Amino acid sequence: MSEVVLKMQGIIKDFPGVRALNNVNFEARSGELLALMGENGAGKSTLMKVLSGVWPYPTYEGDIYLRGERVRFANTKEAEAAGIGIIYQELNLIPGLSVAENIFLDRQFTDAKGRINWNQTFAETQKLLTELGINDIRPTDLVQNITVGKQQMVEIAKALSLKAEILVLDEPTSALTDKEVKDLFRIIRKLKADGVCMCYISHKMEEIEQIADRIAVLRDGQTIGEVTPIADITLDQIIARMVGRDIKDMFPKVDFTPGEVTLEVNDLSVTNPDMPGSYLVKNASFVARKGEILGISGLMGAGRTELVGGVFGAYPDQTTGEVKLNGQKLEIKSPKDAIEAGIALLTEDRKALGLFxxxxxxxxxxxxxxxxxxxxxxxxxxxxxxxxxxxxxxxxxxxxxxxxxxxxxxxxxxxxxxxxxxxxxxxxPDVFILDEPTRGIDIGAKVEIYKLLNELVQQGVTVIMISSELPEVLGMCDRILVMCEGEIVSNFERDDAKKEAIMAYATGSA
Ligand SMILES: Nc1ncnc2c1ncn2[C@@H]1O[C@H](COP(=O)(O)OP(=O)(O)OP(=O)(O)O)[C@@H](O)[C@H]1O
Ligand SMILES: [Mg+2]
Incomplete structure (x- = not known):
């Protein structure tokens, strides 16, 4: 077995009114990916912030050892210098700066006179990107102009430039497209082979099964059980450790008797503002019924968010087509119009929802x-x-x-x-559209959300749910639309919906 590079022992961290970490113990090895799992609020992010100097010594109790030596960081710079890279749950780049400037922030290459040597800064950045096999990001790109997925890659390139021996990834895939996830996993495998130790936080079980070597579970700020090789533990056992009880019925679906059509969408198209003549959504038509849960499946980037945004009046200048509610044609020119008509949308961009x-x-x-x-x-x-x-x-x-x-x-x-x-x-509302409602939410709470959706449909609400998690769509929806490249390509009744068929339509190979 490889060498233990990181050991955290007896870690305790208090916030006013909350003990976030209550005696956490674990160790991680070089060349392994250790999954840190646990419910929302279990303390995963806090633990990693203790490790990376965000919460410096002595704002916590306990000890951190790197290759057997005790370390006590006063700030994040010291942790970085010791080889700890972290990619936070909330991205941490400066939008108005270039990729290269972000990667070498405060560490730019300078000439003899102390002036920044831009050529070298850009060249070194290019070298890093090439090393990671990333060929669609340029060192000069402004961070605000690249996708969240690419920003994530920039964070990784930055961690790599610090020669991180330990890399922490806190829910890195929550905003990535499927292709970006594949790229990320490829890079992770490469880093593993290079001996980097990774601590990986995620609520997505399929990911954990794919890339984790061992798992550690946190519950209420405490480590539950030993760090366990993924091969030695079942999904149910992981869930039981996280939640502290068995979850018997992950998808508590109630039977549905079709009601009348409430929402009717005809020929809805959304043009692409960045590419005149092309469409984000093309000629989409569908209905949704009272009391049903309609799922919208598809790969990230298939146009699902844009479809419901079009219905909701999010981009009136780009949208054409007809929306009817209970037989009445609506004139939706803004989200305000949609809400007044009885349509609500929980968008996937939670930050835009304006949490105070x-x-x-x-x-x-x-x-x-x-x-x-x-x-x-x-x-x-x-x-x-x-x-x-x-x-x-x-x-x-x-x-x-x-x-x-x-x-x-x-x-x-x-x-x-x-x-x-x-x-x-x-x-x-009459029609409630939810875009990725369970993203970032732990398994126990997901079940509670499904129960709430059941309650809503039983009260006669029409629920439309976009989700990238197929088990959830298959488990909870009465009908499933599949989108691919801006078009609705299939409509499955619950009983006919199978994972393979949906994937075939979603990837355009059906
Ligand atoms: N800056 C802070 N001030 C006060 N309390 C905090 C702070 N940061 C975290 N907490 C509390 O510490 C506990 C652990 O939070 P943490 O963010 O570590 O959870 P998590 O396991 O990462 O959850 P999630 O899966 O939702 O991201 C929570 O009760 C949280 O409210
Ligand atoms: Mg967290």
């Missing part, structure tokens, strides 16, 4: 959706009734927080997601 990070959970959940969109929020009074509703969602979704008055920015990533979801579930 420095405000409490109850504040964030009770401001109405319209006010969020226009960002004009003045004094809002939380009534007793509203507080009760917020509390119910917080309990039902298991949002890990000391209280509903806690500042939302201090919650873990997944718990922030749950709050946004609760807020939209609270708005009770």
């Amino acid at each position: 990070l420095d405000k409490s959970i109850s504040f964030n959940t009770t401001i109405s959706s319209l006010e969020t969109i226009s960002s004009k929020v003045l004094g809002i009074i939380n009534t007793q009734q509203e507080r009760k509703v917020v509390k119910e969602y917080v309990d039902q979704l298991g949002v890990k927080t000391p209280s509903i008055d806690t500042v939302i920015g201090t919650l873990s990533g997944g718990n922030q997601q749950k709050v946004i979801l609760g807020k939209w579930l609270n708005s009770k």
